[in-house]
Amino acid sequence: MKKKTIIRLSITLIVIAALALWINSRWSAWFHNEAELPYAPQSEPGRVLLTFGDENELSRNISWQYDSIVVPSHVELVDTLSKDTIQIDVQGEIFQSRSGKAAYYVAKLRTLQPDRYYTYRVCNEGKTSSWYSFRTYNQSTRNDYSFMYVGDVQDSINGKANHFFREALQRHPDTEFSEAI
Structure with missing residues (x-):
């Protein structure tokens, strides 16, 4: 009986002991997040994101984001089939956070x-960003929509x-x- 107890x-x-070692190895990752660096406004248009609109599927x-003051801004949109270029004027707004302030812009394509x-x-x-591209849905494959969702990504920009x-x-x-959220 003593042998089984031992x-x-x-x-x-x-x-x-193994659990304590594992917790010790992860402690910094869990509880010692790096302080957020002070915000420095971008001197070139950046953090360009394309998202779905709020009107319809098209x-x-x-x-x-650009600088920390609102300036005259626009989007140049090219329909690659017709080769037409449309200029969409955009009004920005200032966003203030704990790390500083920045001017953000949103162009609504309708x-x-x-x-x-x-x-x-x-x-x-x-000053212009790089050129980006996207495609709208094809009528014949409209029900075969493919997307990728990844949640809770906690990594550096180049991680x-x-x-x-x-x-x-x-x-x-x-x-x-x-x-990615």
Whole structure:
């Protein structure tokens, strides 16, 4: 009877010791988050995001950040089929957080056509972003929509999550929309 008790007690102590070592190794990751760096406004248009709009399945929003004051801004949108370029003027707004303030802009695209490729860039005071592109849904494959959703990503800008997203999009080129929260 004593031998079984000693074995049980030894196993329990080993499990507790292993658990204590594991908790000790993760403690900093769980409870010592780095302080948020003071915000520095971007001198070029950046953080450009394309999201769904709020009107219908063909509406989209383009948002971006530039500087810490609102300046004249617009989006240049090119329908690659017709080669038409549309300029959409945008009014920005200031956002204040604990880390500083920034000017944010949102362009609402409401006249998009189905099964078209569009290219766009954002412009502030003569400074432009890179060109980006997207495609609207195809009428014949409308019910075959493909998207990717990843939740609770806690990583740096150039961390492992960035590599994961790029690889996932390469493996699934038909993805029409991706979202990471």
